[in-house]
Amino acid sequence: MKRIRPIGLTYFGLVVLTVVHSCTSKDHSIKMKGSDTEVNLAVNLAEKFTAIDPSFSIAISGGGSGLGITSLLNGQADIANSSRPLSEEEIEQFKKKDIALKTVVFAEDATAFIVHKDLPLEELDLETLAKILDGTIKNWNELTPVNLPINIYGRQSSSGTYSFVKKKLKIEFSAAAKEMTGNAQIIEGVKVDKSGVGYIGAGYVGDEPETKQGIRLIKIKETPTAVAYSPNDIEAINNSLYFFQRPLYQFVVASSWEKVRPFIEFEQSDKGKEIIKDHGYYIKD
Structure with a gap:
């Protein structure tokens, strides 16, 4: 495909x-x-x-x-x-x-996780991702050299993506998470916020997202020692290896x-x- x-x-x-x-x-x-x-x-x-x-x-x-x-x-x-x-x-x-x-x-579809293009983070395992989104990990200095409080850009509870991520990670989202009305708003929020992290439909991530959209696409791995996959990895998607496919x-x-x-x-x-x-x-x- x-x-x-x-x-x-x-x-x-x-x-x-x-x-x-x-x-x-x-x-x-x-x-x-x-x-x-x-x-x-x-x-x-x-x-x-x-x-x-x-x-x-x-x-x-x-x-x-x-x-x-x-x-x-x-x-x-x-x-x-x-x-x-x-x-x-x-x-x-x-x-x-x-x-x-x-x-x-x-x-x-595949759900993509994004951060600001300047955040030095390439991949996350599921447990760490869950702790970010539920508010357990509050500052990027717990994962990177950057000392900034984490800002979460998510969807409203009526969103299917909101429900999908919540169920896959078995979490409740942090009460501090910003509720945005759509994928484009999340991209714009993370683009201008060096401490931002968000989740969007992978179809909204264009070519060269760091250059064109100001965001970095995070690879996801199921455990700390597992292989990390990207939602724009065609082979991984074809073989159902990316955790957030739906x-x-x-x-x-x-x-x-x-x-x-x-x-x-x-x-x-x-x-x-x-x-x-x-x-x-x-x-x-």
């Missing part, structure tokens, strides 16, 4: 983009909400799809996986983009409302399935897969 670096514009949480062409009809109006990790990709897929079939109108917003799932429950969306599976509580809520869902896994979901209200099916089929086409890879995500056959 080939991985190509992400392209396109940056959208912050809750930014809405509506792709509308002439000759639209009510039956071809799709509302898609949810994961900030997926929003840039969803926008590009929708743009390319509606260029092929201008009878469709697709409104897209981010804001987090939880928001997208809640929007399905409230009848405010046809598709929820989610970087995590449904919780047991959410499954019960859909059952109580008698709302049937279809689940599509359309790509795979599928990306789209939950579709069953009653909307026939309406959205042409768009889902476009995502799964060769052209759709090419777009997914162009954004730095993975397709596993």
